[in-house]
Amino acid sequence: MSEHADPTTDSALAGSAAAEVAGLSQLSSAALADRYSNSLLGVFGTPQRVLVRGSGCHVWDADGNQYLDLLGGIAVNTLGHGHPLLASVISSQLATLGHVSNFFTSPSQIALAEKLLEISAAPAGSKVFFANSGTEANEAALKLTRRNAGTADAPRTKVIALEHAFHGRTLGALSLTYKEKYRAPFAPLPENVQWIEAGNIEALRAAVDETVSAVFIEPIQGEAGVRLLSAEYLAAARQITREAGALLVFDEVQTGMGRTGSFFASAPVIPDVMTLAKGLGGGFPIGAMIVFGEENTKWLAPGDHGTTFGGNPVACAAGLAVIHTIEAQNLLAHVRATGQWLREQLAGIEDICAVRGAGLLTAFELVSANAPKLVAAALDAGFIVNATDEQTIRLAPPLVITTEQLGTLIAALPQLISAAS
Structure with missing residues (x-):
């Protein structure tokens, strides 16, 4: 037997594996969440969404909804999603x-x-x-x-x-x-x-x-x-x-x-x-x-x-x-400038009482709104953010994010905070 299988067989196997994933990707988020609960240990609780695709600073769920990823896999996706060089x-x-x-x-x-x-x-x-x-x-x-x-x-x-x-x-x-x-x-x-x-x-x-x-x-x-x-x-x-x-x-x-x-x-x-x-x-x-x-x-x-x-x-x-x-790509300078801009914009929002961070690791504290409720409202509006406690939101987006993309969050935050109050 040769060291490698026949290329035709390899192609068929690859196609079969891809088809299995693709088939699941056609299901609704609700159906996939149910299958998740029946097959994976629940140490993470119920997933907030079933994500199927990412590009740059955006991801999409199984129902076709788009989200701006402001958490970056918890400070992991340095270059965003699907970066061609990586x-x-x-x-x-x-x-x-x-x-x-x-x-x-x-x-x-x-x-x-x-x-x-x-x-x-x-x-x-x-x-x-x-x-x-x-x-x-x-x-x-x-x-x-x-x-x-x-x-x-x-x-x-x-x-x-x-x-x-x-x-x-x-x-x-x-x-x-x-x-x-x-x-x-x-x-x-x-x-x-x-x-x-x-x-x-x-x-x-x-x-x-x-x-x-x-x-x-x-x-x-x-x-x-x-x-x-x-x-x-x-x-x-x-x-x-x-x-x-x-x-x-x-x-x-x-x-x-x-x-x-x-x-x-x-x-x-x-x-x-x-x-x-x-x-x-x-x-x-x-x-x-x-x-x-x-x-x-x-x-x-x-x-x-x-x-x-x-x-x-x-x-x-x-x-x-x-x-x-x-x-x-001189991303360190970009991170410093973009992070500073973000914190300045957050500090100008009335219902935020404290802003802190460095570069693109930022947190802001809410005057009266509930942070976990804000996470849920933001997700429904197409933004992925994270609550570290009942009062604090953390942001750690990809380092390639732009002020234009961050600006969509800034514009949406007053209404999101109101919804979480």
Whole structure:
């Protein structure tokens, strides 16, 4: 038998698989939602819509309705939907070499690692570990920092995280996540995590001593409603951890890859470890942990950690395509200008009492309207937005969105807010 099946057979199989999906796409959203509930575990609740197609900053549901995507798959779809270069790069790489396991490497894996070290201004000796998601990247970071364990006479067993932090849902990452309702059902979790007030330098200074192995910080707390930490706080965290011998970890899963108008929201502060995911692959799953400085790469040796799919050639090719597109199209400047325009427009709406953010990661608080009700009203009107709590709306659209597209939301918001009051 030949290595590959007959091309005619391959074509028929591909056609059969495509026809199965196409057939489902002809059903109504209600019919598809019913089939979803009968076949998928309900950890996400009932889907708001069944989406079948996307192009640029818009998506369409199974009933043909169009939506302006102002959430970007939760800060994932960096270049929007169906970006031709990203689709071409992924298809080409998959046709060339798709998966090889981590017994081997590939040119795209090496090239992406080198590119991440370049854009993060990593010092000599820094290294990259690839995973598949943000929570996996944070798991790797937590394992690494646990190796900074001190000595038998002076053990380092404590990890410091911030109030309202979100670092993921797997058990290790969950142990760092602040919200009690996420953690309590799965106790006991990895222990000895202490949460301190975010942004309070003196609280950080008081908490970090010789018993602390690491401090985990999101430069902007996205799930908490886009809460920014000051450059002064991040710089102080670097100084305090270095003096105490603790490792500093910046979780840039949501804020990295140009989301804030810089490749990394924490720049120019260099941590010991940085975690990335979401926007890195532009919609293709990939996570990364950058370990800064040769002295920190010693914490994980061969066999200490691993992943089957992490760093596969296709995901790394996607990451490279995203970075090169950001650079070639000068998207960082576009993100800064567009985000600033958006926040200025939001601040002028009477029923909005607070606006905050950086680049195209923005939140606004409502005076009296209910945020989840506003999400529903906006969806009915053709806008995808997200509520982080009862009062706050988060926006994280594709980095290619225009002020003209954002202007349609601004024009619609007063009536949407009224409907949600």
